[in-house]
Amino acid sequence: MIRLAKYLRPFVLFIAAALVLVYLQAWAELSLPNLMAEIVDKGIVRGDTALIWRVGGRMLLVTLGGTVAAVIGGFLSARISSGFGRDLRNRVFAHVQEFSLREFDKFGTASLITRTTNDISQVQQVVQMSLTMVVRAPMMFLGGVMMTTARDPRLSLTLLAVLPVIIGAITFVTKKGMPMFKAMQKKLDKLNLVLRENLTGIRVIRAFNRTDYEAARFNDANRDLTQTALRVQRIMAVLMPIMMLTMNLIAIAIIWIGSHRIDTGLLEVGGLMAFIQYSMHILMSLVMVSMIFVMLPRASASADRINEVLECVPSIADPVATGTTVATGTTADAGMVSGDAEASQPAKEPETAKKPDEQAEESRQARGARLEFRDVTFSYPGAEAPAIRNISFEANPGEVTAIIGGTGSGKSTLVNLIPRFYDVDSGVILMDGVDIRQMTQEELRARIGLVPQKAVLFTGSVADNIRFGKEDASIEEVTRAAEVAQAREFISEMQQGFDSPISQGGTNVSGGQRQRLAIARALVRKPDILIFDDSFSALDYRTDARLRAALREYTRDATVLIVAQRVATVMDADRIIVLDEGRLVGNGTHKQLMETCEVYREIVLSQLSEEEVA
């Protein structure tokens, strides 16, 4: 919590002012009973009307002053806490944007979302409360104690009797109440789980005619939750009345003891009345303190979670040296692996040879990039075995390189390494001969078009989503990309065409449509390297085939990588990489692999019936 305090630094002056105002406000509040006592003891008892008016006027001024202080204080604390929340949110969000997937894996997306939103709100609320309640409560408490002690030190000892009750209440809430609330939350989660399962599995439940069984299951969870909630509520219901009773009994005790002290002339009646009011202030501030005790642990847990995010250093950083603007085929770079200088040269040639006739056609055409994996090994943090090991292969411009293998064979991991979502453990990945770790992330990724496994779309129009790939794409470019991605047809069927809205996550279009839009998004960049990470799974064979045909035309010179499950998708590739449990077990064309690669043959046979292959 303390560590977040530095985000309050811009508001130091405001905070100081707010604290002064809180002090003024408390002071005003505390003077009122004293003034009233004056009215009783000096005015009423002595019959001094003028004094009553005078003191009354003073009371009015004091209360007005207190109110003004409170309003300004409220203004300041609202600005401070909101400003603090805003700055912290900006900071956390910007920081998270720098995270690589490794950090996302570490925290979990859902957790990161909570940390950026709820946790910050939680802390912001505490800041707001600190500026009002937390500062005020001890002030009122101390003030009250001082006032009562000044009036009658011995009588004020009576107040000590309250302490055990308050402490008891606080320990009760933290020790007993909190676990019960947690238990209740768990049961509520359970109920939600059953309900969610019922919604997602509704067809299955009805198909197996198990509605009654599900109702019983829901009912169990429901009853369980109800019983716990009931117990919690009933126990918590004791708390407040007991606190109130204690306060009232204390007041009675004060009157009783106080009256005896008045009898002996140690106290005046007005003084007693004031004393009771101060006692109430003291008790109220104690109640507030107990509330703070309840809130603080939650907020500090939030603060810790935020700090974890802020202190987490992104594992992937850009090269420190400036001027690493690595142009294609720069050989003199420090990060160059020895022996690479020669290797990178040939890559350059076909490229330059092809260039002229293409640039006539369109302003920027993908020129492709030679991609090379050299003995790459990578394991996920905490994993026992590497996800991929000792992978070496090359993918060339104008070629389609397909990667196939079973689930968990490391296909997605492999392509995730190319845009540096993760960094390799050993070995190197070279792009036109340059270690990709020697390029800035921006530079590297600008040359890559990725179609991920899960087609995520963003809120906005269809065109916005395609332009996500290239912000300044003209409508012609967008249309062309959509056409190649076989998305043109369904887009034109939508009511507003390219301006049709896409809801969050793209839930208002079908899976296959989402995937095609995701493809269009990558295509519009005209990237040098185009990566399809199992992006055709939601497409039927016909669309799949058409798309690949159109793609060939569109991406002529780009380096295309296709991760796939379907044999039909990869069969015409120039090169097929076969992965099995993280190892490369085959590299060649379909024909070659059918003869040489056992794993590949097995995959093919599993998808095409024996008679089709034979």
Add this chain to the structure above:
Amino acid sequence: MSDRRHESYGRPDGARPGSRLPEAQAGRPGPQRPFGGPMGGPGRGRRMLMPGEKPKDFRGTLKRLIKYLWPRRWQLATVFFFAALSTVFSILSPKVMGKATTKLLEGVMMKMAGVPGASIDFEYIRNVLLTLVALYALSTLFNYIQHFVMAGVAQSTVYQMRKDVMAKLSRLPLKYFDSRTHGEILSRVVNDVDMVSSTLPQSLTQLITASVTLVGTAVMMLSISPLLTLITVVTLPLSVLVTMGVAKRSQGYFMGQARTLGELNGHVEEMYTGHKLVKAFGRESQSIQAFKEINERLYENGWRAQFMASIMFPLMGFVNNLGYVIVSVAGGLLVMRQAIAIGDIQAFINYSRQFTQPISQTANIANIIQSTVASAERVFEVLDEAEEAPDKEDAPVLQDVKGLVEFKDVRFRYKEDVPLIENLSITAKPGQTIAIVGPTGAGKTTLVNLLMRFYEVNDGVIALDGYNITELRRGDLRTKFGMVLQDTWLFNGTIRDNIAYGRPGATMEEIVAAAKTARADHFIRTLPEGYETVLNEEASNISQGQMQLLTIARAVLADPAILILDEATSSVDTRTELLVQEAMQELMKGRTSFVIAHRLSTVRNADLILVMDNGTIVEQGKHHELLAKGGFYAELYNSQFYGREREKRAG
């Protein structure tokens, strides 16, 4: 499932965020609620200013709501009774306490005046104080009884309401679920129900206490001094004015805050879940820019809203103190003229403080009740949805189903004005395989929906063994079908329970036998806990293919006469896919099967191929017939299986 979405992407509520659930949860933190209520404090002011959601039909819904509480009227009456009693007792106490002070001052004054033998009447004071102890104790007791009973009422209402909604959901047609997001339904069943049953009884009690307090204090004040009461009442319009004024101004800010917060959360969620893409396309700075812009707006609305909320308390306090000062001064003057006792002034001050409380409280309650009723309305909307037509009482019971399925002139549309299936007639003889082929989004699941009576046909008849399926009990009909769909559904329980789902009460031997037939036995045994392995929430502890094997095992155990299979096995690893295929073949033996086909072998060997496009069946017939026809199927076949054909030639 994707077909379904295709049909409904234009639906009007598509833009409605399904994310109301998390937001609402964040807004109402469960665990702290018990503190928020009675302790009031700064939280109360804020809640009071929050604009509630407005119900469409306030009166009607409120009436139904009261009807809902009717069975618990006696408990509620008890609650109200004790609440009122507790309030009355606490109202009496200042007056009683005042008596002690008066006696005290009397004694002091007499002593000062030098009256001989004058002393403070301690006996009297003691009696008064003992009465007070009794009053407070009783008030506390009644207060507790009220809370205790109320907790019971609230919880049993919430229990009943959830149960009713759940029962209702099980009677609703699939159409209802298909046209809404899960989040939306969840939010109604969980949040809205919770809101209604927890806030309604509470706010009703508060309404009772508030009005009792208002009347009670007014009476007490009048009984002490009509003149002082008049003076106090003067401050009343002031406090109403303050409340209204602040509330009105802040509403806009609070709404703006809620809206921008929703926007901000949406942006965060979107950018974080799409982080990979943001990185891949280098859009970090745009994303940050957008975030900053929303955040700034949140700040502008937020601090104003918070400021408004924070000045509510001091302003009300000022009005209170104003009254306090006036009462002190006026009271002092009155006491001097012997028109009123000092203890009464003390009591009066207490009363005048209590007096303004119920006013701001009522404004608060009115707001809460408004949003409660809005929640209730949403719950009632669910309860009012049209249900599936009930099963016929005298429905024939199917035994030994042979598996003859006939479609006769079936017409079906999801939307009245969009034609889908028109005059479809097909016959599947027992044991035959019907392959359904077509491009993505062709509406293949529609046939499944009709066969299983998830949706009812608009016209025509679907018959099973000669019985019109609408004549049969749905449960009876559905158990005759086995369904293995692409989106495998397993629940949070053991593997054994999940397989046994197909037939409750199956023995362990039967379960293992089914798993063996489904080629699932082997992998289950490799799991550390075998059949007792508990599948976690997303069933992420087993692979997609293994999940599919389990659903096949489930279907095997259920031993249905007719099968509905979806062959698509994307993202299944190849070896498991081989097993899945084998298991499906095994399962199809001797059963009438409807297969959403992705494999050439299935298509070629099918007894009937239904070719679907854009939701309608465009062609039907056998493989060679359709190929010879050279129509849509031929084109589909040539493109879809082109690679394979080439492979065939090559091999």
